Amino acid sequence: MSATDSSDESGWPLTRAERDWNRWQLFAVLLVTAAATWCYIIGEYVGYYLNLRMGFAAMTAGSMIGMLLVTLAVVPTATRFGIDSIASARPQFGDRGWIITVFLQYASIIGWNCLLMIFFGKSVDQLLQTLGVITPDTGAWVLRGVTILACVFVYVVLLRGGTGLEVVSKVLFFFIVGIGGWMTWVLVTREAGVLAEAKPAYASGNLRWDYVTGVEIGIVSLLSWWPYIGAMVRKAPNAGGATLPAMLGMGLPVPILSVVGLAAILALQVSDPSAWLVQLGGPTYGVIALLFVIAANFGTTLAGVYATAIGLRQVPALATIHWGILMLFALVPVAAVSLFVPDLFFNNFGTFLAFIGVFFAPICAIQITDYLILRRQRISIRAVFVGGPGTDYHYWGGFNPAAVLAMIAGFFTYLYLLNPVTYASRAPYDYLTASLPTAVVAGVVYALITVLLVKPSGKGGYE
Amino acid sequence: MHDKLPLELEQRIDALERADNQGAGFGPADWVWLLLLGVVGPGLLLLWGWQ
Numbered sequence: 001m002s003a004t005d006s007s008d009e010s011g012w013p014l015t016r017a018e019r020d021w022n023r024w025q026l027f028a029v030l031l032v033t034a035a036a037t038w039c040y041i042i043g044e045y046v047g048y049y050l051n052l053r054m055g056f057a058a059m060t061a062g063s064m065i066g067m068l069l070v071t072l073a074v075v076p077t078a079t080r081f082g083i084d085s086i087a088s089a090r091p092q093f094g095d096r097g098w099i100i101t102v103f104l105q106y107a108s109i110i111g112w113n114c115l116l117m118i119f120f121g122k123s124v125d126q127l128l129q130t131l132g133v134i135t136p137d138t139g140a141w142v143l144r145g146v147t148i149l150a151c152v153f154v155y156v157v158l159l160r161g162g163t164g165l166e167v168v169s170k171v172l173f174f175f176i177v178g179i180g181g182w183m184t185w186v187l188v189t190r191e192a193g194v195l196a197e198a199k200p201a202y203a204s205g206n207l208r209w210d211y212v213t214g215v216e217i218g219i220v221s222l223l224s225w226w227p228y229i230g231a232m233v234r235k236a237p238n239a240g241g242a243t244l245p246a247m248l249g250m251g252l253p254v255p256i257l258s259v260v261g262l263a264a265i266l267a268l269q270v271s272d273p274s275a276w277l278v279q280l281g282g283p284t285y286g287v288i289a290l291l292f293v294i295a296a297n298f299g300t301t302l303a304g305v306y307a308t309a310i311g312l313r314q315v316p317a318l319a320t321i322h323w324g325i326l327m328l329f330a331l332v333p334v335a336a337v338s339l340f341v342p343d344l345f346f347n348n349f350g351t352f353l354a355f356i357g358v359f360f361a362p363i364c365a366i367q368i369t370d371y372l373i374l375r376r377q378r379i380s381i382r383a384v385f386v387g388g389p390g391t392d393y394h395y396w397g398g399f400n401p402a403a404v405l406a407m408i409a410g411f412f413t414y415l416y417l418l419n420p421v422t423y424a425s426r427a428p429y430d431y432l433t434a435s436l437p438t439a440v441v442a443g444v445v446y447a448l449i450t451v452l453l454v455k456p457s458g459k460g461g462y463e
Numbered sequence: 464m465h466d467k468l469p470l471e472l473e474q475r476i477d478a479l480e481r482a483d484n485q486g487a488g489f490g491p492a493d494w495v496w497l498l499l500l501g502v503v504g505p506g507l508l509l510l511w512g513w514q
Contacts, residue, residue: 012472016484057512061505068501079486081479211513238486243493247500377488381479385472 011313013381014082014234021235023245029232030249032299034225035176037119037272038112039254041349042221043261044271048202049210052195055262058211060255062218062433067251069439070225070360073367075246078230079239081381085230086311089363091379091461092370092446095387096398098314100407104359105227105311109304110330111345111352112224114337116297116304118346121147121338123272123293127286130278147338151331154301158309158327176299179292183273184260190280191267198266209430216418216433218255220357223435225250226364231307305330354420361435362410362442366403369443374450380461392461400460402449410442 021029046055077088089101121143128134134142188195203210229246236242261271268276273293278286308330312318318326337345371377383392395401418425418434428437454460468476478484489497 013475013479015475015478016486019486054512057508061508061512064501064505064508068497071497071501076488080488081485211509215509236486239489240487240493243489243496247496251500382476385476386468 011084011087011310011319013087013385016237019079019082019235019237021237021241023236023241026233026236026242027245027249029303030229030245031253032176032296033228033232033303034250034253034300035180035257036116036296036300037123037293038115038221038300039257040261040264040271040273041115041119042217042254042353043258043263044265045350045353046214046217046258047200047262047265047271049200049204050214050262051198051200052259052263052266054211055200055214055266056255056259058214059218059258059262060252062215063222063255063258064218064247064251065215066219066222066435067225067247069219069364069368070223070229071243071246071251072372073364074226074230075233075242076239076377077367077371077379078234079236079242080377081384082234083230083381083384084234084307084310085227086314087384088230089367090384091375091393092366092400093403094395094398094400095383095391095393097395097400097403100404101363102311102314104363106308106330108224108227108356108360109308110333110337111355113301113304113330113334114345115349115352116301117147117150117334117338118143118342119272120150120293120297121342122346123290126272126275127278127283127290130286131283143342144339147342148335150298150301151335151338154298154305155324155327155331157302158305159324175295176292179288179295180257180260183277183289183292184256184263186277186280186285187260187263187267191263194267195263200266201269206430209425212430212433213423216357216429216435217353219433219435220353220361221254222251223360223364224353224356226360227311228303228307231310232303301334350423351421354414354418354423357418357435357438358411358414358420359407361414361438362407365410365439365443366406366446369446370450374447375462378463383461395454395459400454402446402454405449406442406446409445410438413441414438 043059046059050058074085074088078084086098086101086105090098093100124146125134125139125142128142129136129139200210229250233242233246260273264273264276265271268279270276273289277289305327309323309326312326312329318329371379380392387394387398414434416426417429417437425434450460455462
């Protein structure tokens with residue numbers, strides 16, 4: 001770490017004095033992180049299967065269940081020691097096994113950031129075409145150019161580390177809440193009749209399956225907060241200061257904003273507000289929608305790049321690299337995908353969502369089982385940062401077999417219940433979702449192996 | 464993993480090993496909120512949506 005880097009640019013634990021965000025500060029940052037245009041795509045997916053009332057209920061219930069899992073998994077450890085999601089998982093995965101979580105965090109956040117950047121580029125393209133500024137044949141280049149500009153802007157702001165994130169979030173918070181509320185009002189009041197009669201386009205014919213799929217989409221969408229949340233709640237002084245901000249600031253905005261996408265796809269067959277607001281109110285409304293897309297996606301991308309950079313700090317080769325260079329590891333892949341394969345990535349969002357459920361449901365279950373039940377909320381902060389043979393979290397060769405086998409068991413459970421590519425399912429998916437049984441199986445496997453093998457071997461620092 | 468810890472990290476760990484420098488875990492009120500917002504609320508919403 002260079003002398004000019006501050007504590008919030010390191011992956012090191014924060015001291016009590018540095019964990020100084022109050023509930024409102026944390027609430028604003030988490031809300032700005034959560035409120036992005038992925039909500040419209042999530043709402044669009046739910047709207048394929050359910051009407052407005054059922055879609056709202058299923059999506060909101062699923063989101064809050066997913067947020068509960070993430071909160072229980074990360075918040076207690078992150079706020080106790082001021083560490084991020086990756087460091088909080090070391091006691092479970094081992095002093096080498098944590099690389100699994102680094103990879104998943106990296107892949108997940110890069111994926112979400114690609115989606116946001118491409119959505120942003122598409123919205124600019126859409127609006128400029130509507131206004132007659134560009135022609136359709138130049139749209140692809142506008143998308144790419146805008147995306148690169150946005151990446152550069154994110155880079156410049158985050159040169160200030162977490163401080164830059166918090167300052168920008170204060171401004172974006174009111175903008176996102178205000179325009180988000182207005183858009184919902186415009187859509188619901190002007191299209192109330194159409195919404196009441198609207199039928200989902202891809203309903204399966206089995207209402208229970210459709211309903212459970214709405215819940216599943218909500219759960220997996222919020223499980224994707226696992227990589228993000230630690231980097232921000234670690235600034236809270238204790239778990240109590242992060243509980244409501246996490247559940248209400250990070251959990252609730254997603255289904256509330258997703259209702260806009262759900263209602264838009266049902267009533268107008270398009271979820272991008274910069275497209276449907278032009279239909280409803282002309283170019284002025286389109287400009288307002290675009291401003292919203294910019295504000296919402298910008299805040300979330302900032303948080304994502306910041307969380308990725310903090311997570312990458314745990315990689316020994318990157319532990320001392322300059323902050324500005326570290327951020328390039330998080331931004332360059334986003335820029336590359338947005339430049340070369342934007343449509344391929346954008347059109348496979350459903351598969352990406354399922355990938356999140358496959359991996360993050362087991363991770364959450366493993367952490368909850370280990371920290372809250374098996375360890376009774378006691379870990380060694382020294383062993384989190386000091387590894388090697390003979391240390392508490394070295395296990396066997398740096399890997400904890402309980403965590404690895406629990407991940408594998410969870411992976412196959414999810415695949416058995418729901419095919420992430422085709423969405424073909426097996427019982428009891430249509431009663432229980434895929435993520436919840438996956439979490440239960442992973443948690444049980446972890447507990448059994450820990451009790452039968454790890455603890456008797458004197459590994460893991462269990463008391 | 465760090466074979467030899469940087470001095471600042473060592474100081475941070477030393478400080479955080481003392482319980483009074485650690486953040487407290489979930490209190491009773493937090494558990495009630497988690498139960499309401501993550502279990503009871505979603506259950507009621509699902510019943511409402513299914514009607």
